[in-house]
Amino acid sequence: MRILGLVLSAAILTSAAAAGQTSLAPLPPGNETAGSAIVAGSGKCLTCHRIKTTGSRFGPDLTDIGANRTPAQLQTSLEDPNAEILPENRTFRVVTRDGTTIVGRLMNHDTFVVLMRDAKDQLRTFQKSELREQGFVTESPMPSFRSTLSPQELADVIAYLGTLKGIVAE
Amino acid sequence: MTARLSLAALTLFVLGQLVLAQVSSDRILNAQKEPQNWLTYSGTYMSQRYSQLTQVTPANVKDLELKWVFQARWLDYYQATPLVVDGVMYTTQGNDVVALDAVTGKIFWIYPYTPAAEAKFCCGRITRGLAIHGDTLFLATVDAHLIAIDAKTGRPIWNRIVASGAAGYSLTTAPLVVKDKVIVGPAGGEFGIRGFIAAYDVATGKEAWRFNTVPLPGEPGHDTWGEGWQHGGGSIWVTGSYDPETNLTFWGVGNPGPDYNAETRPGDNLYSCSVVALDADTGKLKWHYQFTPNDEFDWDAVQVPVLVDISWKGQPRKAMLWANRNGFFYVLDRRTGEFLQATPIAKQNWNAGFDNGRPIRTPNSMASRDGVLIYPGNQGATNWFSPSFSPRTGLFYVNVWENTHHIFARADQEYQEGLSYTAGRLSTNYPGRGIAAGMRAIQRPNLRMEEENFGTVRAFDPQTGKWRWEYKQADLTDAGILTTATDLLFTGGREGYFFALDARTGALLWKMQLGGPTQNGPMTYSVNGRQYVAVSASNSLFVFGLR
Numbered sequence: 040m041r042i043l044g045l046v047l048s049a050a051i052l053t054s055a056a057a058a059g060q061t062s063l064a065p066l067p068p069g070n071e072t073a074g075s076a077i078v079a080g081s082g083k084c085l086t087c088h089r090i091k092t093t094g095s096r097f098g099p100d101l102t103d104i105g106a107n108r109t110p111a112q113l114q115t116s117l118e119d120p121n122a123e124i125l126p127e128n129r130t131f132r133v134v135t136r137d138g139t140t141i142v143g144r145l146m147n148h149d150t151f152v153v154l155m156r157d158a159k160d161q162l163r164t165f166q167k168s169e170l171r172e173q174g175f176v177t178e179s180p181m182p183s184f185r186s187t188l189s190p191q192e193l194a195d196v197i198a199y200l201g202t203l204k205g206i207v208a209e
Numbered sequence: 210m211t212a213r214l215s216l217a218a219l220t221l222f223v224l225g226q227l228v229l230a231q232v233s234s235d236r237i238l239n240a241q242k243e244p245q246n247w248l249t250y251s252g253t254y255m256s257q258r259y260s261q262l263t264q265v266t267p268a269n270v271k272d273l274e275l276k277w278v279f280q281a282r283w284l285d286y287y288q289a290t291p292l293v294v295d296g297v298m299y300t301t302q303g304n305d306v307v308a309l310d311a312v313t314g315k316i317f318w319i320y321p322y323t324p325a326a327e328a329k330f331c332c333g334r335i336t337r338g339l340a341i342h343g344d345t346l347f348l349a350t351v352d353a354h355l356i357a358i359d360a361k362t363g364r365p366i367w368n369r370i371v372a373s374g375a376a377g378y379s380l381t382t383a384p385l386v387v388k389d390k391v392i393v394g395p396a397g398g399e400f401g402i403r404g405f406i407a408a409y410d411v412a413t414g415k416e417a418w419r420f421n422t423v424p425l426p427g428e429p430g431h432d433t434w435g436e437g438w439q440h441g442g443g444s445i446w447v448t449g450s451y452d453p454e455t456n457l458t459f460w461g462v463g464n465p466g467p468d469y470n471a472e473t474r475p476g477d478n479l480y481s482c483s484v485v486a487l488d489a490d491t492g493k494l495k496w497h498y499q500f501t502p503n504d505e506f507d508w509d510a511v512q513v514p515v516l517v518d519i520s521w522k523g524q525p526r527k528a529m530l531w532a533n534r535n536g537f538f539y540v541l542d543r544r545t546g547e548f549l550q551a552t553p554i555a556k557q558n559w560n561a562g563f564d565n566g567r568p569i570r571t572p573n574s575m576a577s578r579d580g581v582l583i584y585p586g587n588q589g590a591t592n593w594f595s596p597s598f599s600p601r602t603g604l605f606y607v608n609v610w611e612n613t614h615h616i617f618a619r620a621d622q623e624y625q626e627g628l629s630y631t632a633g634r635l636s637t638n639y640p641g642r643g644i645a646a647g648m649r650a651i652q653r654p655n656l657r658m659e660e661e662n663f664g665t666v667r668a669f670d671p672q673t674g675k676w677r678w679e680y681k682q683a684d685l686t687d688a689g690i691l692t693t694a695t696d697l698l699f700t701g702g703r704e705g706y707f708f709a710l711d712a713r714t715g716a717l718l719w720k721m722q723l724g725g726p727t728q729n730g731p732m733t734y735s736v737n738g739r740q741y742v743a744v745s746a747s748n749s750l751f752v753f754g755l756r
Contacts, residue, residue: 123640126656147654149704150682151720154654175658
């Protein structure tokens with residue numbers, strides 16, 4: 040298989056040690072409400088991510104991100120999306136024989152087939168023998184927010200994401 | 210008078226049937242002469258998993274179709290290789306024993322066995338199969354009993370407690386019958402057991418001999434342990450082989466305990482991670498070869514010894530082929546244990562060569578408190594699943610795990626009976642935890658990249674130690690391999706495919722998706738002139754034949 044590279048589609052890190060790979064500037068205390076507004080508005084996060092029933096399925100679902108990641112991990116991911124990617128967040132790219140390119144989330148693959156969720160949220164299976172190209176995407180689709188968000192805005196977003204604990208039984 | 214004659218004739222007929230049905234020592238010894246049957250775990254005492262059946266060929270293998278399925282009432286993996294004797298298949302579901310019609314899959318009888326609740330076992334409630342002698346089947350249980358069962362009725366004949374299941378001893382091997390003895394050894398190295406190989410009388414279950422894989426005080430090799438011998442591991446996980454010419458039986462011995470910290474066991478830790486050659490009548494050690502002295506990476510020597518008669522540097526040689534979990538393919542002289550050759554089967558970084566057969570460690574490849582990155586990982590470059598050797602191609606076929614690693618870190622741990630005793634921590638450089646090449650990473654979506662590890666069938670030339678071809682899979686594989694006299698190779702993997710390759714080229718000839726990982730060694734047999742191929746996937750056994 041031709042390996043095209045890594046993607047960090049949601050910049051989710053695996054460990055505190057991994058988070059330590061990127062130098063992090065200290066941030067001021069964040070405001071959850073302000074962070075929520077940035078995520079839904081100027082940050083355009085929901086263009087790729089989903090929180091409960093709102094947003095896109097292209098990137099990782101953030102509904103329980105606050106239960107699974109520390110603030111330091113979230114800051115690293117926001118500032119350096121290519122730092123590391125979890126296998127379940129890998130993006131895959133295939134080119135069919137007729138030249139059509141499909142990029143989506145890798146769901147599974149084996150010796151003969153690759154299963155993806157494409158940009159239109161369709162669950163699709165491709166025979167590897169019928170593909171012109173295939174491989175992992177080289178760059179993260181997510182931009183770095185190191186320069187586009189202020190330290191306060193970053194702190195707000197992280198504070199908000201930290202409140203997302205998943206679906207709670209009621 | 211007529212009635213008396215009829216009775217006599219009937220008696221003779223019945224006796225004749227009984228004699229025909231007996232699986233004598235000679236039949237097992239000459240199992241290759243009746244390829245319609247599968248009389249011992251690895252097919253024959255040579256353990257080549259090579260069948261001389263020829264009905265299924267590269268030309269017609271595409272016409273294989275499913276004939277029947279045995280769905281075991283058991284949720285753990287099905288790792289047993291069935292036996293087939295004259296149209297009857299004997300296999301297991303968990304620790305139950307089942308007799309089936311080998312053509313239809315219909316059940317003749319089930320011997321139910323429930324292991325003791327207090328039994329401890331590290332790596333699944335697994336059994337890898339049965340042995341047979343005469344009309345008696347032998348089952349080794351995960352709570353460390355050896356049970357003789359009437360092959361005609363499914364009734365128990367004797368039940369021998371081999372070791373303490375509560376202390377972590379378990380039996381996962383298919384026993385090996387040699388002459389009038391049935392041989393087994395316990396698993397449980399991850400629980401601080403002290404291993405042995407023992408032979409029991411087939412008729413009575415009385416212990417005939419015992420060889421301690423961790424020598425006791427006064428026994429040769431005891432001085433290679435320090436104080437660690439008391440919980441030194443040395444498990445037996447898979448079945449041995451037998452060479453009638455030398456009357457030697459060969460067994461692979463597991464890792465020393467605790468797995469990841471050798472501070473309590475300085476020295477080579479004989480006979481862990483070794484193959485031992487024992488006199489089949491007495492259990493006396495004739496020779497040994499240690500693949501990984503003072504192992505701290507859980508590499509074991511957990512393979513079936515494959516015996517071959519080959520030409521070696523222009524001379525006939527009675528050899529033993531062994532692809533080890535430590536990442537090397539070995540050629541040994543099976544009469545003497547002489548080291549002839551070792552070559553890598555996968556990426557490795559611990560070995561810088563060999564000095565008269567003893568591995569030379571690379572700098573900084575010893576485990577430490579901080580951890581050391583070692584290729585291959587703790588599950589090794591291959592594992593318990595059986596390889597195959599084809600005398601026709603002269604190639605040795607093995608499923609390899611390529612590109613696996615672990616970071617091994619020593620830790621402190623006191624031994625407590627019945628509890629896991631490994632004294633270390635494992636981690637990886639992989640992002641996330643799902644890509645690690647572990648035994649538990651089975652039946653999940655596969656998201657791994659090739660550089661993170663993959664499974665591959667490799668066909669090694671024993672003369673050079675290099676592989677002639679490989680057949681890559683995207684996921685890992687725990688499948689054994691079967692080859693046949695028509696140059697077919699059958700195997701599978703975690704992806705759920707069961708497939709046939711051209712044994713000379715590695716070309717894919719046929720495949721079937723079975724919906725779960727193949728975990729046993731495929732086998733083949735014949736009834737009424739029709740050849741069948743059997744393989745397990747998840748907890749079921751699938752049997753194929755030509756349309």
